[in-house]
Amino acid sequence: MLYNPAVPAVLDAAGELVDYVEVIPDRLWYDFGADAADRFAHVHGAIATLRRHAERHVLTGHGIGLSLPSAMPLDEAMLDQVAASHRCLDYRWYSEHLSMFLTPDGSIPDAQAGMGLPMVHDSETLEIVGQKVRRLQDALDRPILLENGTIFSAIPDPEMSEPEFMNRLHAQTGCGMLLDLHNLYANTLNLGWSADEYLRAIDPDVVIEIHLAGGDWLRSHYTDSHSRRTPGPVWEWLTEWGPRFPNLAAITFEYHESYHSRIGMDGVIEELEAMHACASRIAQARAAEPALALC
Numbered sequence: 001m002l003y004n005p006a007v008p009a010v011l012d013a014a015g016e017l018v019d020y021v022e023v024i025p026d027r028l029w030y031d032f033g034a035d036a037a038d039r040f041a042h043v044h045g046a047i048a049t050l051r052r053h054a055e056r057h058v059l060t061g062h063g064i065g066l067s068l069p070s071a072m073p074l075d076e077a078m079l080d081q082v083a084a085s086h087r088c089l090d091y092r093w094y095s096e097h098l099s100m101f102l103t104p105d106g107s108i109p110d111a112q113a114g115m116g117l118p119m120v121h122d123s124e125t126l127e128i129v130g131q132k133v134r135r136l137q138d139a140l141d142r143p144i145l146l147e148n149g150t151i152f153s154a155i156p157d158p159e160m161s162e163p164e165f166m167n168r169l170h171a172q173t174g175c176g177m178l179l180d181l182h183n184l185y186a187n188t189l190n191l192g193w194s195a196d197e198y199l200r201a202i203d204p205d206v207v208i209e210i211h212l213a214g215g216d217w218l219r220s221h222y223t224d225s226h227s228r229r230t231p232g233p234v235w236e237w238l239t240e241w242g243p244r245f246p247n248l249a250a251i252t253f254e255y256h257e258s259y260h261s262r263i264g265m266d267g268v269i270e271e272l273e274a275m276h277a278c279a280s281r282i283a284q285a286r287a288a289e290p291a292l293a294l295c
Contacts, residue, residue: 002254243285
C-alpha cells in the first residue's frame with residue numbers, strides 16, 4: 001500500500017494482507033524553501049510510526065519532489081533529505097515520477113507547480129533524466145524506478161513514445177519502471193491511447209512495480225485522484241500483462257486519505273484480497289511458462 005495517515009488503521013485491521021508499505025518521503029517533512037535558514041522541519045510522529053511498521057513490513061520510497069525531467073539542476077538539499085529518510089527507513093527501492101513538479105518562477109528558483117506537468121519525450125530530456133537517475137543511484141545505492149504519469153495536455157509531435165523513452169532510459173542507466181496502470185487508464189480516456197499498444201511497446205524486463213488506483217471525472221476529464229477503487233479495465237490489464245513482466249516484484253494500491261471514508265475499510269481490504277488473488281494467478285502463469293520465471 002502507498003502510505004497515508006489512514007494506512008495505520010488498515011495495517012491494524014488487515015496487516016497480514018500487506019506485504020510492504022510505500023512511503024512518500026516528501027510527506028515526512030515541511031519544506032520552507034531553499035532560502036530558509038532552517039529549511040526542513042521533520043514530522044517526527046509519522047517517522048516513528050513508519051519505523052514501527054518497518055519491523056513487520058518491507059518499506060519502499062516513492063518521491064514526488066525531485067522533478068527529474070525539469071531542466072533545472074537537481075535539488076541537492078532535497079536529495080540529502082531523501083537519502084536521510086532511506087538511512088532511517090531502509091527502502092528496498094526508490095521511485096520517482098516521469099513528470100515535472102518544479103518550475104522557475106521569478107524570485108522563487110524552484111516553484112512547485114501543484115501537479116505533475118507533462119514532459120517532452122525527446123533526446124534532450126532523456127539526457128537530463130539520465131544524469132539525475134545516475135545521481136540518485138549513487139546517493140541511495142538502491143534500484144531506481146520511474147513512474148509513467150497522467151498527461152492532461154499532450155505535447156504534440158513527440159520525438160519518441162513514452163514506452164520508447166522508458167526503454168532507452170533503462171538501457172542507458174539500468175533503472176526500472178513503476179508502471180502505473182491507472183495513469184495509463186486515464187490517458188486512454190483523455191488522450192485516446194491504446195493500452196495494448198502501450199503495454200506491448202514496453203521492454204518486459206523494465207517493469208518492477210505496478211500501481212493500482214481509482215479516479216473521478218471532472219467535467220469531461222478523467223482525473224488520477226486516488227479517490228476510488230480500481231476500475232475493471234485496470235484489473236484486466238494487470239491479469240493479462242502481469243505474467244509477461246518477468247521482473248515484476250510488487251503491486252501497490254494507492255488512495256488518498258481524504259477518500260478513506262468513501263472507499264471504506266471493507267473496500268480497501270477487498271482491494272488487497274483481489275491483489276493477492278491476481279498475484280497468485282501471475283505466479284501460476286509464470287510457473288506454467290518457464291521463460292517468464294521471476295529473475
